[in-house]
Every structure is written in structure tokens, then in C-alpha cells.
Amino acid sequence: MKKLYDPSIVEDKWYARWMEQKLFNADETSAKPKYSIVIPPPNVTGILHMGHALNCTIQDILVRFKRMNGFEALWVPGADHAGIATQNVVEKKLAKEKKNRHEVGREAFIEEVWKWKAQSHATITGQIKKLGCSCDWSKERFTMDEGLSRAVRKVFVRLYHEGLIYRGKYIINWCPRCQTALSDEEAEHKEVKGKLYHFKYPFASGDGFMVVATTRPETMLGDTAVAVNPADERYTSAVGKMLLLPLVNREIPIIADDFVDRQFGTGAVKVTPAHDPNDFQMGKRHAMEPIEVMDGAGRMRGPIPEKYIGLDRFACRKAVVEDMEALGLVDKIEEHTHSVGHCYRCNTVVEPSYSNQWFVKMKPLAEGALKAAQNDEVRFFPTRWKKTYCDWMENIRDWCISRQIWWGHRIPVWYCKACGHITVAEIDPDICPSCKSESIIQDEDVLDTWFSSWLWSFSTMGWPDNSGLMQKFYPTDTLVTAPEILFFWVSRMIMAGLHFTGKLPFENVILHGTVRDKTGRKMSKSLGNAIDPLEIIATHGADALRFSLINITAQGADVYLSKDTFDVGRNFSNKLWNASRFLLDNISGKPGFENVPDPADLSFADAWIMSRLNKTIASVCSSLSTFRSNECAHTLYDFIWRDFCDWYIEIKKADLYQDGDPKRKNTALNLCSYVLGNILKLLHPLMPFVTEEIWEHLRSKIDYSLLIDSPAIMSAKYPVYNPDLVNEVIEKDFGLLKDIITALRTIRSENNIPPDKKAVAVIIPASEAEERMLVAHVDMINSFARLSETHIGLGAQKPKLAGQSVVMGNQVFLVLEGLIDKDVERQRLEKEIGRVRKMCEGAQVRLADPNFVDKAPTEVVEKEKEKYSGLLKNLEKLEKNLVALNN
């Protein structure tokens, strides 16, 4: 084994070998029980970010864990065509060449997107591989591939014939930049500081005004009425009268409608049916024709004064306000914070717009999906998401599924020019089935991107065919995703699964947190605070990235990262590497171990490590089965770093370094190899690469069929908990010894005793039983605390000059007489106390300075606080030592 572990060479090598040996491939004809996950398909526009890294790591841990536990485990990878997002990217590219999609033409434009997709898709796929994800790439899917397109058509046609898809003119969210409809979920509502304009509308009769308030003055050009609440006595006499709409000089009626809130503004509201969803409903109730005054790009048009035509909506807003002011018709303008929809793809302010779109009726689909969550047939982790999900399902609205873009599944609807017949079909028709005319044209629009991804859990398995994959692996088991897409994707997948396959698409939904920087801001390219996972993989290795991420990610909680977060994982893999190298270097020949010794033949330390190992196995399996991988990371870290490396191997060195008794050495090697092999298996799902690399070295050094049950660790059997090997008494005794040794070591270091100086300790045990135990293991205490001797006894004399500590009622003394020169030590302590005190004062001054505390980045201030409290503790200890020395 090389002295230094170099993940950059090892990781690429193993991924290539796993692929070559088809170890990720799941077999639909296997007799083993199945476990399946479908990846949340990343957008083809995507590049790997920390959110993906976290998401993929959680999935890979589950899949590898199940695979090693004897399951036929399938992880389906793939990508989403991401309609609007992808089209935007390619349009931007064209804009650089001073072209737009309309000049290029639909077919050539789509060809252009496919070309771009081929290259971009390879990027994200390559990055997921870099992370070590054990996806079955032979089953990779794309939301616009042939099979998935077939599924989309099937579903559209079926829903249409079931009366669950309809077309109509409604108010939808419109992005004037992307020039397409958006679903309600795609219009992200944000608090915006705007203005509330109070305008006076004169009565047509010429006397007096009504005052109405609006946040969007430009829409007044399309007003068709002013509405008041029928119960509002202020306006009883006004209802039915006419107003003269300023600027346009069109007469509009005053109507009464229950919808109007008497408390809002003056209690009178303008009604613009073509540009507001509530006004649209009101317009319908009062049989008013909507007047459209804006085009798809957000420019003014229609039956409005010439001077406004062609103006951008915001320029028009300014002009309208100025003109109203000039007419003396502005009552007042107030500052006003309100919620405004923004396009989730380009952040443009969404315009409510009246247009012809396709919709899915959601209520009938939501019923079963709601019940499934209420009955816990589908479960959410953390459970708080169940309520969010149920609330949404209870209030679900119809889903606008048509998009006015080109990249996506074109709507499978054809209109006959000759007879007006509408054909909805899975296979493109050549002629109108009604009048046989060839003059049919397909709907121009494409389907919302989520209309293909909501089928992902079964379309990727070959649905609508009852394929082998469907039979073996559907329904899937676990879905791992981000809460942001709970409505967009998770809930719709549940509805689709139930409606089209009659089964829930998965049983468990894990919703992990958002990745943030140390100060809590969401990581994003535009903020410049993103940490690139590939950069971390290059410097630390994918194992380190995976372990560090999981280590700090509590179930469902947000993750706070800085670059040094990843040192934990790197140091951990180095620690494991070094310990393994030490052990394997000590093995010569190729010993064949049959089995570990009988529990009855195990020494104190051996019985202790076997007990710790089995408890670790139980804990890891329980954590992973309940989706708490961070607990699993903590358990393994403590067991491997502390129990195995720091204690067990150190104890075993005495056996390994002696040559007189070959059997003793062999037993030590047997047990160390056995524990190491189990460690590698336990850790493999979290750190696949370093464990596979060490496994290969282990295989080449020893012959151990009980332990080494597979050439590749990723197909080896996961360790199984053996309760017979758990020994609570030994664990308790060993724990006490460890604590006593640690206390003695602390006294040594606090008193600056050089490591080569042997000391003497005195222990007054808490009980006779503990006295017997400590006497039995005095060698361990002496060797680990570097002592020449230890006096243990209930009646032992307390030494005069000594450092002391109390461990679970046992008094522990380290004799300092003769080890330190009192005067020299006093001087040293005084000097050190002076130095630390000065640093404390410095930190105190800085933390009292508002210039520093308020202006420095939070993480810097936090570090300073940490430093200060550490210094205070040091100071206290040093002062205590000085007092002890002087007594």
C-alpha cells in the first residue's frame, strides 16, 4: 500500500472497474427481493451543485446498503428535458449570434436544442459518476426519449377521454419574457415594495367621483366596471350608475359583487377581467367581455388610446400615472408592500393573462393521493411534510399544462381546418377521422415539463408495457428529493402512480434540507458563495465529500457548509488508510484464517472490540433503515477512529511487535483483519472508493473466506449483528480504563511532562470491585499513560505534589514530585498565564467593539467568540495548576 492515499487515482479506477464488471446493473429476472429508487432527474441544463451531491449521496448510500444486504437493487438514472429552462439557454445562445428562434424556425430550433442537449447531458452524467453513484446506467432514461414520449401521449389521451383534460380561455400566469403560460406553482410569489395608486373615476353624469385603488395602473385601460359590495351602504345609490373611464373615455358600470372586500381601500375596486384572475371570475358572473390590453411580450395593445400602444407595461404604468396626475385624478399614492408572482425560470414579474390553455382537472386525481398520505401508506421523512402535503392536496387547483414554447412534448391534438373536428391521438393522424380531410394541424404548444416527470417512477420502467422491469421493480421503495419540488413533482407522481398503475409509486419520501453557506444564505452562483463539488472532489476526493456532507446533515435539516467542512472526511479516509496500511504491512505469507476465536477464548481487549463492533453493526443498520444516515456517519466515525485505531490497534501492537510467540501474533492479526474487514463493509455505502481499494489489499494479503465473501466489496455481504458477542460488563470496565488513562494523559500534558519521562500514578478506587478490575488491567494503564508504576488501593495514600482528577468516583493522581522543577514550572506557568491573559483581553476588546461585531462577517465573529471562550478555559486551568503547585 502506498504511504499516502491519493483519491484522484483510486476513485476513477474503481468507478471504471465497477462499470466494466456491470456491478451496478440490476437483474429483473433475479429471485432476490428487490429494492428500487428512481433518481430525481436533473435538468439537462444542470451542472452538479452541492444540492445534487447531497441528494445523490443519500440515494447511493441506501442503494449500496440494500445491495449488500442481499437485495436486487436498482437505481434508475436519467435527466429531464427541462422545457423552459433549456429553451432559454439555447435562445440566449442564439441571441449572441443576433438570431431569434422565429428566424431559425421551429424544426431547426429543436434540432439546435437536441445538439446542445447531447453535450450538456454528458456533463451532468459525468459528474454524477464522479460522485461514485451506483446507478444502473444501462437503464438510463430521458424525459423526451421514445419510450417516455409514448407514455406521455398515452396519459394525455387517456385523461382527455376521461374528461380530466380540457381546454379553455382562462386567466393564467404568463411570463412576458419566456412568452409562455406557467402553472400556479411556477409563479413564485415574493414580497415586493410597490405603490398603491388611488385614482378618481368621474361619474358619467358629471358630478363627483368614485375612488378606486390599484397596484397596476396600466391595467385600468382594460377596466370593464367598478365593483362594490352589495352590503356596503356607502354605495347603495351608486350601483347601476355609469362612470367615465379616464384616459380611455369609455363608460363603465358600477356593479355589486359579494367578492369585494368592504375594508380594502375605499371599498370600490376596478374590474379588469382580462388581466386579473379574481376580476375574470367577477366578469363571468356579470357577463362582461374581457378587454385585453397587453400582448404576450408585456406590451400594450388593443382598444386603447394610440399613445399607449406598443409601450412596455412598466413604461405605460408611468405614463398612465403622469396623465392621471395631469388630469387631477390622482387622489393619493401610498407605499405598499405586496406579493407579486415571478417566473421561476427567469424571475420576470408574471402577468395574469387571459388565454386559451390546456388544463388537468386535479381534484379527482388528488383524492386517492390525499388518502394515501393520511393513512400513512406513503410516508414523509421528516414527518412534518405530511401536513404541508395534505393541506396542498385539499386545496388543489387545476393544472395548466400547455406552454407556448417549442422544446418539449408537443400536445397530441390536431385541429381539422375543413370541419373543425379535434383529434386527440397517441399516433400522429394523417387525415381528419371525421371528414377525411388532409388539412389538419397539430396544436402549436408543448406540455409542461412536469407532465413527463410526473410519470417518471413508472415510465422509466417501460410503462405502458408490462415489462419485466415494471413487474420486478415497480412500485419503487424510496424517493429522495428536495422539499422545493414536493408539489411540482412528488405529489403529482403520487397522483399519476395511483391513477395510471393503481399503485403508489413509492412508500417513503425523504425530503432533505437545503445546502447553505456558514452564514445561512442559500448557495448560489449569483451570490458567489457556491462551493463546487467537483473542486472538492479534486482536492479531497469524492469519499471525503460524501462523508463530510452526510456527517453534518441531520434528517431534513438544512446544511451549512464552508470549505473546511470537507477536511473531516479527508482526515477520516487518511486515518483509515494509515491504520489499514499498518496492519497489512505486518502480515507476511498469506495466512488463511478459518474463523475468529470462540467468545470464551477472547482476551479482555478482544472481547471489548467484538462487543463494540456488534453494537456498531446494530446501530448502523438501524440508522440506515430509518433514513438517518448522519447518525450512521457519527457511529462509524467514533468506532473506527477512537475504538479501533486509537485503542484497539494500539493495544494489539504489543502482540504484533513480538516474535517469540507466533500463535499470539497470528491471533492478533486474525482479529485485527476481521474487524478491519467488517469496518470496510460497514463504511462502504458512505465511502465506496477507499473501502474498495483497501479491500483489494486485504484480499491480496490474507485468505479468509468467512470475511472475504466477494472479490468486490460492493457486492460483499453487509455485516450482521450478533448479540452473543455483546458484553456490557467488559464495555463498562474498558470504558472506565479509557477514561482513567485519558485523565492521566491530560494531567501530563497540562503539566508539560515530556513523553519520554515515566511517571507514577495513584488510584483510590470507588469500590472493591473496581479495585479488582483496575489491578487486573494495571499493565494497560501503565503502558497507555506512560507510567513506571501505579498504586491502586482503597487505602492508598494521596501523594503530596500531584495533578488530580476524579473519574466516575475513582480518584486519580499523577505524582509530579521529581518530574517538574517547582521553580521552573512556577515561572513557566506565570509566563504562560500572562500570555493567555493578554490574548483574552485582546479578544474581549474586539468582541466589545460594535465596529467589529456588526460589520465583520458572522462566521468571523463566531470564530472570535469561540476563541475567547477557549482562552478563558485555558486560563482557568493554568491558574488552578499554579495554585496546586504553590500548595
Ligand SMILES: [Zn+2]
Ligand atoms: Zn420567464
Ligand SMILES: [Zn+2]
Ligand atoms: Zn375534418
